[in-house]
Amino acid sequence: MRSVRTRGLVVATTGAALALTLVGCSSDGDDNSSDGDSPAASADCADYTQYGDLKGKSISVYTSIVEPEAKQQTDSYKPFEECTGATIKYEGSREFEAQLPVRLKAGNPPDIAYVPQPGFLKSMVADYPNVVVPAPQETVDNAKKYYSEEWVNYGSVDGKLYATPLGANVKSFVWYSPQAFEDNGYTVPKTWDDLTTLTAKIAADHPDAKPWCAGIESGDATGWPATDWLEDVVLRTAGPDVYDQWVNHEIPFNDPQILTALQAVGSILKNPADVNGGLGEVASIATTPWNEAGNPILDGACFLHRAANFYQANWDEDVKVQEAPTDNGVYAFYLPGKSESDKPLLGGGEFVTGFSDRPEVAAFRTFLASPQWANEKAKVTGQGWFSANSGFDSSLLKSPIDQLSFKLLTDPSYTFRFDGSDQMPGAVGADAFWKQMTAWIGEDQADQTTLDNIEKAWPAS
Incomplete structure (x- = not known):
């Protein structure tokens, strides 16, 4: 879970799954107000008359999306501001998941929040039924026109649409250096056994390095990258049907x-021979910032880092993201399944939730559910973002990783599942699951104890 999210694509279905797609947090919170100095060209305002004259109106947006992605968000609002006269007041925070309920309880909600977890949304609707505002009809119309039924359902509670999809992401990726692979004669693994064999070979070939590097520190959301690890492995060891049963309790x-899945994760993340390259011992994973954990790949201290497509936004600007081998270059390969034909795919996204029914807020929610906004966002985003909106223009994708993500998510041979912790009740998915996985790594807490403690946190009803 992390936001850019990353969590474009046209949604396709694969059995009960869809082929889609950010949570969590990255750097320090940032409060941005769009000021009209947009890098984008002036908008054609004819397409914006539907939103009305909003001159002098202000709309507050609170999210977990912080710099560097925050600027991409505020830049994408420029045409709406220019053409309607509204001002968007944007605030990104590393403490979003912890602070949003505090603000709701204090009677100080934002106008709009980007919620990365459907489970968190359901908890808010249950706890603050008169505070969370259902989507206005124009927004509902956009959602039903441009998103699949699955995506609409993720933002619905008891059949009522409260939140529309914003961004999308793919999480089943492993980052690596194509140059290091070429230099060492390594090939991209096609199965889980291939990945296990590669891990052992790297460990044997490079005694002064480690095969893997990892980090799960993320402020109040510390632990979420570890939940992604477990979810990805549940899909590979138990399969999508068991995954659904688990997510739905x-x-x-x-x-x-x-x-069994947690033990498989531990065979990598808790094995001193395999981690934590360039960063420390196993316990260092718990204190290493998630957005810095892949850096040792660049100096050969580690070779593999499991992270979503949106991780690309955290590489330094001089790092080349490309499949061809090159100095100071990185790329990502699909985290393989048990066999080449077994293709589970984990992803996520954020959802636009409202706390005011003022006309200007309703207008902005409708804009965010439109292809207009999705395409504008892609224009000002260099990498790490795409949309599940069916009107999204995929030719706007600039990054090869985003293009690969789009390809996987729209390929019916892949079986997509939405991030499990994001669908679970907030007390589990955005609290106990994060904390217990952190203790599992940082304190070497036992596998069974970790799962038992999370099970105890599941709400009784």
Whole structure:
């Protein structure tokens, strides 16, 4: 879970799944107000008359999307501001998940929040039923026109649409250096066994380095990258049907099949021979900022880093993101399944939630649910973002990783599942799951104890 999210694409379905797609947090919070100094060309305002004259109106937006992605967000609002006269007051925070409920309880909600977790949304609607405002009809119309039924359902509670999709992301990626692979004769693994073999070979070939590097520190959201690890492995060891049962609590969180998956994750993340290259011992994973954890790839201290497509926004500007081998270059490969034909895919996204029914807020929510906004966002985003909006113009994607993500998510041979922790109740997915996975790594907490503690946190009703 992290935002840029990353969590474009046209959604396709694969059985009960869709082929889609950011959470969590990155750097320090930032409060931005769009000021009209946009890098984009002046908008054609004919397409914006539908939103009305909003001159002098202000709309506050609160999110977990912080710099460098925050500027991409505020730049994407420029045409709306220019053509309607409205001002968007943007605030990104590393403490979003913890602070939004505090603000709701204090009677100081933002006009709009970008919520990365459908489970968190459901918890807010249950806890603050008169505070969370359902989507206005124009927004509902856009959602039903431009998003799949699955995506609409993610933002719905008891059949009522409260939140529309914003961004999308793919999480089943492993970052690496194509040059290092070429230099060492390594090939991209096609199966989980291939990945295990590659890990062992790297460890044997490079005693002064480690195969993997990882970090899960993310402010109040510390632990979320570890939940992604477990979710990805549950899909690979137990399969999508068990994954669905687990996410919906049709089987307990500590089901033996989930224990098997956690043990498989631990065979990498808790193995001193495999981690934490260039960063420290196993426990250092718990204190290493997630957005810096891949850096040792660049100096050969590690070779592999599991992270979503949106991780690309955290590489330094001089790092080349490309598949061809090059100095100071990185790329990502699909985290393989048990076999080449087994293709589970984990992803996520954010959802636009409203706390005011003022006309200007309704207009902005409708804009954010439109292809207009999705395409504008792609124009001002260099990398790490795309949309599940069916009107999205995929030719606007600039990054090869985003192009690869789009390809995977629209390929019906891949079985997509939305981030599990993001769908679970907030007390689990955005609290106990994060904290217990952090203790599992940082304190070497036992596998069974970790799962038992999360199961105990699941709400009784």
